[in-house]
Amino acid sequence: MTDDELDQRLRASVLSEEMDTAQLQRSIRERMKPALLPFWAMATAAGILLVIAGGLAYRAFTPSAPPICVAAARDHGSEILDGVPREWLSDLAAIQSLAAQQGVPREAIAALGSTGYRLERGRLCFLDKQIFLHLVYSKDDFDYSVYLRPRGAQSPFDGSIHQASSGTENLAYFQTDRLIAVFVAEHSSADALAIARAAASVL
Amino acid sequence: MPHLAALLRVARRLTFESASAEDLVQETMLLAWRGFHGFQPGSNARAWLFRILFNAFHGEGRKAQRSAGPGPASVVVNAKLQEAVEIAEALQLLPVEQRTVLLLCVVEGFTCREAGEILNVPIGTVMSRLSRARQELRNSLAPQLKAMEAKGAFR
Numbered sequence: 001m002t003d004d005e006l007d008q009r010l011r012a013s014v015l016s017e018e019m020d021t022a023q024l025q026r027s028i029r030e031r032m033k034p035a036l037l038p039f040w041a042m043a044t045a046a047g048i049l050l051v052i053a054g055g056l057a058y059r060a061f062t063p064s065a066p067p068i069c070v071a072a073a074r075d076h077g078s079e080i081l082d083g084v085p086r087e088w089l090s091d092l093a094a095i096q097s098l099a100a101q102q103g104v105p106r107e108a109i110a111a112l113g114s115t116g117y118r119l120e121r122g123r124l125c126f127l128d129k130q131i132f133l134h135l136v137y138s139k140d141d142f143d144y145s146v147y148l149r150p151r152g153a154q155s156p157f158d159g160s161i162h163q164a165s166s167g168t169e170n171l172a173y174f175q176t177d178r179l180i181a182v183f184v185a186e187h188s189s190a191d192a193l194a195i196a197r198a199a200a201s202v203l
Numbered sequence: 204m205p206h207l208a209a210l211l212r213v214a215r216r217l218t219f220e221s222a223s224a225e226d227l228v229q230e231t232m233l234l235a236w237r238g239f240h241g242f243q244p245g246s247n248a249r250a251w252l253f254r255i256l257f258n259a260f261h262g263e264g265r266k267a268q269r270s271a272g273p274g275p276a277s278v279v280v281n282a283k284l285q286e287a288v289e290i291a292e293a294l295q296l297l298p299v300e301q302r303t304v305l306l307l308c309v310v311e312g313f314t315c316r317e318a319g320e321i322l323n324v325p326i327g328t329v330m331s332r333l334s335r336a337r338q339e340l341r342n343s344l345a346p347q348l349k350a351m352e353a354k355g356a357f358r
Contacts, residue, residue, distance in 0.1 A: 007309045013290035019208040
Protein backbone atom coordinates (compact mmCIF):
# COMPACT_ATOMS: atom_id res chain seq x y z
CA MET A 1 0.00 0.00 0.00
CA THR A 2 1.47 3.35 -1.03
CA ASP A 3 1.65 6.41 1.17
CA ASP A 4 -1.10 8.04 -0.83
CA GLU A 5 -3.40 5.05 -0.43
CA LEU A 6 -2.67 4.89 3.27
CA ASP A 7 -3.28 8.61 3.67
CA GLN A 8 -6.51 8.37 1.76
CA ARG A 9 -7.78 5.55 3.92
CA LEU A 10 -6.70 7.33 7.10
CA ARG A 11 -8.47 10.52 6.03
CA ALA A 12 -11.59 8.63 5.08
CA SER A 13 -11.60 6.82 8.40
CA VAL A 14 -11.14 9.90 10.56
CA LEU A 15 -13.39 12.18 8.54
CA SER A 16 -16.20 9.61 8.51
CA GLU A 17 -16.77 10.29 12.16
CA GLU A 18 -19.88 12.34 12.79
CA MET A 19 -19.13 15.59 14.54
CA ASP A 20 -21.97 17.28 16.38
CA THR A 21 -20.52 20.48 17.73
CA ALA A 22 -23.77 22.27 18.59
CA GLN A 23 -23.68 21.36 22.26
CA LEU A 24 -19.97 22.13 22.43
CA GLN A 25 -20.57 25.55 20.89
CA ARG A 26 -23.24 26.29 23.49
CA SER A 27 -20.91 25.27 26.29
CA ILE A 28 -18.13 27.47 24.97
CA ARG A 29 -20.45 30.46 24.64
CA GLU A 30 -21.68 29.90 28.19
CA ARG A 31 -18.11 29.84 29.47
CA MET A 32 -17.28 32.99 27.56
CA LYS A 33 -20.02 34.93 29.36
CA PRO A 34 -18.48 34.92 32.83
CA ALA A 35 -15.17 35.68 31.22
CA LEU A 36 -16.64 39.03 30.28
CA LEU A 37 -16.74 40.04 33.94
CA PRO A 38 -12.99 40.25 34.41
CA PHE A 39 -12.77 42.28 31.24
CA TRP A 40 -15.24 44.85 32.51
CA ALA A 41 -13.75 44.69 35.96
CA MET A 42 -10.39 45.41 34.43
CA ALA A 43 -11.83 48.21 32.36
CA THR A 44 -13.40 49.73 35.46
CA ALA A 45 -10.17 49.35 37.40
CA ALA A 46 -8.28 50.93 34.54
CA GLY A 47 -10.72 53.86 34.59
CA ILE A 48 -10.27 54.33 38.32
CA LEU A 49 -6.51 54.16 37.96
CA LEU A 50 -6.69 56.72 35.18
CA VAL A 51 -8.65 59.10 37.39
CA ILE A 52 -6.20 58.60 40.26
CA ALA A 53 -3.23 59.07 37.94
CA GLY A 54 -4.86 62.19 36.53
CA GLY A 55 -5.39 63.55 40.02
CA LEU A 56 -1.81 62.83 40.98
CA ALA A 57 -0.53 64.38 37.76
CA TYR A 58 -2.72 67.44 38.35
CA ARG A 59 -1.32 67.80 41.84
CA ALA A 60 2.22 67.20 40.64
CA PHE A 61 2.00 69.78 37.88
CA THR A 62 -0.07 72.32 39.75
CA PRO A 63 2.31 74.91 41.17
CA SER A 64 2.55 74.63 44.90
CA ALA A 65 1.50 77.62 46.95
CA PRO A 66 4.27 80.03 47.94
CA PRO A 67 5.27 79.92 51.64
CA ILE A 68 3.43 83.17 52.36
CA CYS A 69 0.22 81.68 50.97
CA VAL A 70 0.65 78.47 52.95
CA ALA A 71 1.10 80.54 56.08
CA ALA A 72 -1.92 82.69 55.17
CA ALA A 73 -4.09 79.61 54.71
CA ARG A 74 -2.97 78.28 58.07
CA ASP A 75 -3.60 81.60 59.74
CA HIS A 76 -7.05 81.93 58.17
CA GLY A 77 -7.91 78.41 59.26
CA SER A 78 -6.99 78.93 62.87
CA GLU A 79 -8.21 82.51 63.34
CA ILE A 80 -11.36 82.56 61.20
CA LEU A 81 -12.55 78.98 60.87
CA ASP A 82 -11.42 77.63 64.23
CA GLY A 83 -12.07 80.94 65.97
CA VAL A 84 -8.93 80.91 68.08
CA PRO A 85 -9.32 83.90 70.44
CA ARG A 86 -7.27 86.86 69.27
CA GLU A 87 -7.33 90.56 69.88
CA TRP A 88 -8.98 92.19 66.88
CA LEU A 89 -9.65 95.76 65.94
CA SER A 90 -13.12 96.36 64.63
CA ASP A 91 -13.16 100.16 64.45
CA LEU A 92 -12.46 101.37 60.93
CA ALA A 93 -10.39 104.34 62.07
CA ALA A 94 -8.31 102.15 64.35
CA ILE A 95 -7.73 99.67 61.56
CA GLN A 96 -6.79 102.40 59.13
CA SER A 97 -4.37 103.82 61.67
CA LEU A 98 -2.81 100.40 62.17
CA ALA A 99 -2.57 99.99 58.40
CA ALA A 100 -0.88 103.34 57.99
CA GLN A 101 1.69 102.40 60.64
CA GLN A 102 2.52 99.32 58.57
CA GLY A 103 2.80 101.24 55.31
CA VAL A 104 -0.53 100.06 53.92
CA PRO A 105 -2.41 103.04 52.48
CA ARG A 106 -5.63 103.91 54.30
CA GLU A 107 -7.48 104.21 51.00
CA ALA A 108 -6.67 100.61 50.18
CA ILE A 109 -8.86 99.46 53.06
CA ALA A 110 -11.70 101.63 51.92
CA ALA A 111 -11.21 100.47 48.35
CA LEU A 112 -11.53 96.82 49.36
CA GLY A 113 -14.87 97.70 50.91
CA SER A 114 -16.08 98.71 47.47
CA THR A 115 -15.94 95.09 46.30
CA GLY A 116 -19.27 94.45 47.98
CA TYR A 117 -17.85 93.06 51.18
CA ARG A 118 -17.88 94.77 54.55
CA LEU A 119 -14.77 95.11 56.69
CA GLU A 120 -15.34 93.17 59.90
CA ARG A 121 -12.06 93.33 61.77
CA GLY A 122 -8.31 93.60 61.43
CA ARG A 123 -5.08 92.79 63.20
CA LEU A 124 -1.41 92.24 62.52
CA CYS A 125 0.02 88.81 62.06
CA PHE A 126 3.20 87.06 60.94
CA LEU A 127 3.29 85.17 57.70
CA ASP A 128 6.57 83.54 56.81
CA LYS A 129 8.42 85.79 59.25
CA GLN A 130 6.94 88.96 57.78
CA ILE A 131 4.34 91.26 59.29
CA PHE A 132 1.04 91.44 57.39
CA LEU A 133 -2.12 93.35 58.03
CA HIS A 134 -4.85 90.73 58.27
CA LEU A 135 -8.29 92.05 57.36
CA VAL A 136 -11.49 90.07 57.44
CA TYR A 137 -14.31 91.05 55.10
CA SER A 138 -17.78 89.63 55.20
CA LYS A 139 -20.95 89.39 53.15
CA ASP A 140 -23.96 87.13 53.72
CA ASP A 141 -22.21 84.96 56.31
CA PHE A 142 -19.28 84.51 53.97
CA ASP A 143 -15.91 85.65 55.28
CA TYR A 144 -12.70 86.01 53.47
CA SER A 145 -9.28 87.11 54.65
CA VAL A 146 -6.95 89.47 52.92
CA TYR A 147 -3.35 89.81 54.01
CA LEU A 148 -1.61 93.03 52.98
CA ARG A 149 1.86 94.40 53.33
CA PRO A 150 3.88 96.99 51.43
CA ARG A 151 5.79 95.64 48.51
CA GLY A 152 9.52 95.38 49.28
CA ALA A 153 12.51 95.42 47.03
CA GLN A 154 12.38 91.65 46.60
CA SER A 155 8.77 90.86 45.84
CA PRO A 156 7.61 87.26 46.08
CA PHE A 157 4.93 87.58 43.37
CA ASP A 158 4.49 89.15 39.99
CA GLY A 159 1.83 91.51 38.71
CA SER A 160 -0.68 88.90 37.59
CA ILE A 161 -3.23 87.18 39.76
CA HIS A 162 -2.34 83.63 40.74
CA GLN A 163 -4.41 80.87 42.28
CA ALA A 164 -3.32 78.23 44.73
CA SER A 165 -4.72 75.95 47.35
CA SER A 166 -3.36 74.85 50.68
CA GLY A 167 -5.24 72.30 52.71
CA THR A 168 -8.91 73.16 52.29
CA GLU A 169 -8.29 76.85 51.69
CA ASN A 170 -8.45 78.48 48.29
CA LEU A 171 -6.07 81.32 47.66
CA ALA A 172 -5.45 84.06 45.16
CA TYR A 173 -2.50 86.37 45.34
CA PHE A 174 -0.87 89.19 43.44
CA GLN A 175 1.13 92.32 43.91
CA THR A 176 0.67 95.88 42.77
CA ASP A 177 3.18 98.68 42.60
CA ARG A 178 2.60 99.32 46.28
CA LEU A 179 1.26 96.19 47.94
CA ILE A 180 1.46 92.44 48.26
CA ALA A 181 -1.99 90.92 48.68
CA VAL A 182 -3.08 87.37 49.55
CA PHE A 183 -6.75 86.41 49.58
CA VAL A 184 -8.09 83.32 51.31
CA ALA A 185 -11.62 82.02 50.83
CA GLU A 186 -12.84 78.66 51.96
CA HIS A 187 -15.80 78.31 49.61
CA SER A 188 -14.13 77.83 46.27
CA SER A 189 -11.16 78.84 44.24
CA ALA A 190 -13.54 80.82 42.00
CA ASP A 191 -14.58 82.93 45.00
CA ALA A 192 -10.99 83.66 45.90
CA LEU A 193 -10.19 84.56 42.32
CA ALA A 194 -13.26 86.80 41.95
CA ILE A 195 -12.45 88.68 45.13
CA ALA A 196 -8.81 89.08 44.11
CA ARG A 197 -9.83 90.39 40.68
CA ALA A 198 -12.19 92.90 42.20
CA ALA A 199 -9.53 93.97 44.66
CA ALA A 200 -6.77 94.17 42.05
CA SER A 201 -8.69 96.85 40.23
CA VAL A 202 -8.90 99.08 43.29
CA LEU A 203 -5.65 98.46 45.16
CA MET B 204 -17.35 28.91 15.48
CA PRO B 205 -14.94 28.03 12.70
CA HIS B 206 -12.66 25.00 12.88
CA LEU B 207 -14.49 23.62 15.90
CA ALA B 208 -15.17 20.26 14.24
CA ALA B 209 -11.55 19.88 13.17
CA LEU B 210 -10.33 20.74 16.65
CA LEU B 211 -12.73 18.28 18.22
CA ARG B 212 -11.77 15.57 15.75
CA VAL B 213 -8.10 15.88 16.64
CA ALA B 214 -8.82 16.32 20.35
CA ARG B 215 -10.74 13.05 20.41
CA ARG B 216 -7.72 11.26 19.02
CA LEU B 217 -5.45 12.88 21.52
CA THR B 218 -7.51 12.18 24.61
CA PHE B 219 -9.52 9.11 23.52
CA GLU B 220 -12.35 10.33 25.66
CA SER B 221 -15.23 12.34 24.37
CA ALA B 222 -15.68 14.44 27.52
CA SER B 223 -11.95 15.17 27.82
CA ALA B 224 -11.81 16.08 24.15
CA GLU B 225 -14.68 18.54 24.54
CA ASP B 226 -13.01 20.02 27.63
CA LEU B 227 -9.81 20.43 25.66
CA VAL B 228 -11.58 22.15 22.78
CA GLN B 229 -13.50 24.41 25.15
CA GLU B 230 -10.26 25.37 26.83
CA THR B 231 -8.67 25.98 23.44
CA MET B 232 -11.46 28.28 22.30
CA LEU B 233 -11.46 30.21 25.58
CA LEU B 234 -7.70 30.62 25.47
CA ALA B 235 -7.98 31.80 21.86
CA TRP B 236 -10.72 34.24 22.78
CA ARG B 237 -8.81 35.68 25.72
CA GLY B 238 -5.54 35.78 23.81
CA PHE B 239 -6.96 37.05 20.55
CA HIS B 240 -4.68 40.08 20.74
CA GLY B 241 -1.82 37.62 20.18
CA PHE B 242 -3.23 36.57 16.82
CA GLN B 243 -1.61 38.28 13.87
CA PRO B 244 -4.20 39.29 11.26
CA GLY B 245 -3.46 37.67 7.95
CA SER B 246 -1.77 34.66 9.50
CA ASN B 247 -3.25 31.17 9.54
CA ALA B 248 -6.06 31.22 12.09
CA ARG B 249 -6.58 27.48 11.83
CA ALA B 250 -2.91 26.77 12.58
CA TRP B 251 -3.05 29.27 15.44
CA LEU B 252 -6.02 27.45 16.97
CA PHE B 253 -4.31 24.08 16.63
CA ARG B 254 -1.18 25.48 18.26
CA ILE B 255 -3.29 26.59 21.20
CA LEU B 256 -4.94 23.18 21.33
CA PHE B 257 -1.65 21.33 21.47
CA ASN B 258 -0.21 23.78 24.00
CA ALA B 259 -3.28 23.25 26.17
CA PHE B 260 -3.03 19.51 25.72
CA HIS B 261 0.61 19.38 26.75
CA GLY B 262 0.35 22.22 29.25
CA GLU B 263 -2.32 20.49 31.25
CA GLY B 264 -0.14 17.41 31.46
CA ARG B 265 -2.74 15.31 29.78
CA LYS B 266 -1.43 11.86 29.13
CA ALA B 267 -2.19 10.49 25.79
CA GLN B 268 -3.24 6.93 26.18
CA ARG B 269 -2.11 4.47 23.66
CA SER B 270 -4.55 1.69 24.26
CA ALA B 271 -7.15 2.72 26.79
CA GLY B 272 -9.48 4.24 24.26
CA PRO B 273 -12.89 3.13 23.25
CA GLY B 274 -13.09 -0.22 21.66
CA PRO B 275 -14.24 -0.84 18.16
CA ALA B 276 -17.86 -0.45 17.32
CA SER B 277 -19.85 -3.43 18.53
CA VAL B 278 -21.67 -3.83 15.27
CA VAL B 279 -19.75 -3.42 12.09
CA VAL B 280 -22.31 -2.78 9.44
CA ASN B 281 -20.18 -2.69 6.35
CA ALA B 282 -16.65 -3.04 5.09
CA LYS B 283 -15.97 0.67 4.92
CA LEU B 284 -16.98 1.12 8.51
CA GLN B 285 -14.96 -1.91 9.50
CA GLU B 286 -11.93 -0.39 7.83
CA ALA B 287 -12.52 2.87 9.63
CA VAL B 288 -12.56 1.02 12.92
CA GLU B 289 -9.40 -0.88 12.08
CA ILE B 290 -7.61 2.34 11.16
CA ALA B 291 -8.87 4.10 14.28
CA GLU B 292 -7.51 1.28 16.41
CA ALA B 293 -4.17 1.31 14.60
CA LEU B 294 -3.98 5.07 14.98
CA GLN B 295 -4.69 4.73 18.65
CA LEU B 296 -1.71 2.44 19.09
CA LEU B 297 0.74 4.97 17.67
CA PRO B 298 2.89 7.14 19.97
CA VAL B 299 1.24 10.51 20.43
CA GLU B 300 3.98 12.35 18.51
CA GLN B 301 3.47 10.17 15.44
CA ARG B 302 -0.30 10.24 15.75
CA THR B 303 -0.22 14.01 15.98
CA VAL B 304 1.72 14.56 12.76
CA LEU B 305 -0.52 12.12 10.93
CA LEU B 306 -3.60 13.96 12.10
CA LEU B 307 -2.20 17.37 11.23
CA CYS B 308 -0.55 16.58 7.91
CA VAL B 309 -2.71 13.80 6.51
CA VAL B 310 -6.16 14.43 7.94
CA GLU B 311 -6.20 18.18 8.48
CA GLY B 312 -4.05 19.00 5.49
CA PHE B 313 -1.35 21.10 7.10
CA THR B 314 2.04 21.19 5.43
CA CYS B 315 5.02 19.80 7.31
CA ARG B 316 6.22 23.36 7.87
CA GLU B 317 2.88 24.39 9.34
CA ALA B 318 2.77 21.29 11.50
CA GLY B 319 6.26 22.11 12.74
CA GLU B 320 5.12 25.60 13.69
CA ILE B 321 2.03 24.24 15.43
CA LEU B 322 4.02 21.69 17.40
CA ASN B 323 7.05 23.92 17.79
CA VAL B 324 9.42 21.35 16.34
CA PRO B 325 11.70 21.53 13.29
CA ILE B 326 10.25 20.55 9.93
CA GLY B 327 12.73 17.68 9.73
CA THR B 328 11.33 16.23 12.92
CA VAL B 329 7.83 16.41 11.49
CA MET B 330 8.90 14.66 8.33
CA SER B 331 10.70 11.86 10.15
CA ARG B 332 7.78 11.39 12.55
CA LEU B 333 5.42 11.30 9.61
CA SER B 334 7.49 8.69 7.84
CA ARG B 335 7.71 6.49 10.94
CA ALA B 336 4.02 6.96 11.63
CA ARG B 337 3.04 5.83 8.16
CA GLN B 338 5.30 2.82 8.45
CA GLU B 339 3.92 1.79 11.83
CA LEU B 340 0.38 2.34 10.69
CA ARG B 341 1.02 0.28 7.60
CA ASN B 342 2.53 -2.51 9.72
CA SER B 343 -0.41 -2.43 12.11
CA LEU B 344 -2.96 -2.53 9.37
CA ALA B 345 -1.22 -5.03 7.14
CA PRO B 346 -2.90 -8.23 8.37
CA GLN B 347 -6.38 -6.72 8.47
CA LEU B 348 -6.06 -5.02 5.12
CA LYS B 349 -4.69 -8.15 3.55
CA ALA B 350 -7.60 -10.18 4.88
CA MET B 351 -10.14 -7.60 3.82
CA GLU B 352 -8.64 -7.19 0.39
CA ALA B 353 -8.67 -10.96 0.05
CA LYS B 354 -12.41 -10.79 0.66
CA GLY B 355 -12.69 -8.09 -1.96
CA ALA B 356 -13.94 -5.61 0.53
CA PHE B 357 -12.37 -2.68 -1.25
CA ARG B 358 -13.33 -3.45 -4.75
